Amino acid sequence: MNIAQHLSTHDIKPSYQRIKIYEYLYEKMNHPTVDLIYKNLVGEIPTLSKTTVYNTLKLFIDKGITSTVTIEDNEVRYDAIMDAHGHFKCTSCGAIYDIKYDFKDVAMNELKGFEVKETQVHVKGKCNQCLTNKN
Amino acid sequence: MNIAQHLSTHDIKPSYQRIKIYEYLYEKMNHPTVDLIYKNLVGEIPTLSKTTVYNTLKLFIDKGITSTVTIEDNEVRYDAIMDAHGHFKCTSCGAIYDIKYDFKDVAMNELKGFEVKETQVHVKGKCNQCLTNKN
DNA sequence: ATTTATATTTGTAACGATTACAAATTTATG
């Protein structure tokens, strides 16, 4: 995957910071917060500003190559995977798993006559690892 | 529904403020924000403090008679309906609709071996009213 | 090339929602 080209295709000029931020999102797939992105890149880009991370993510969202994930009320996370999918967050270890769901199964009866643009499915609980380790 | 009794049953002493806050949640069913609750009750309870609203909602959540709904990243809403259900938010008029969904249809294949405690389904788009009115 | 314009990044200050905390008030207990 050529990131610069991917950005260009979506009408985003591929600056150094933008490439690095998208690269982090896309390769780590860890649904990071702004703070996590900043902390992981500031070593490599010492002049990086948190404002740039905010600006860049907002731009990515506007251009449709990033989405937000808000499982916990107080933390916004970001995701470069744009296919419809849900998230499971383990309340014990904090890990976030991507889960597939069948879009048409989710309440579509109730929404006849409505125009659906976006669906988010969030599940919380304990992951199998934490269950076997009794965390 | 006797609210004082409902609170007592859940180990919450039914103070005046708590009763009024729960009553608002339960009767309006409008998924209000803290601010909306405060603004709607301060007329009737002039000494009411926003901190009390926060404290009270946190208590309700701890005791399991209220849940949070975070459809938009930047606003937490509260709901006294505890049955599993999802929410549709109209991006045009802002109204929030409750929607039913079949729990077992939502990605349960993927979560074998996981312990599911909580599921949230959020859908955004335009409601039928706004579509016919071309809002 | 050099200047000029435009876009991007950066740092600081401002903002708003939430929380911490201690004083004031209310309710329960002896």
Add this chain to the structure above:
DNA sequence: CATAAATTTGTAATCGTTACAAATATAAAT
């Protein structure tokens, strides 16, 4: 009625996010 405990309140602190203007980098024009 006095004392203790619980609840409410107001203020200040905190944290994530945004506004804004200066600084820097990139592109376009001469």
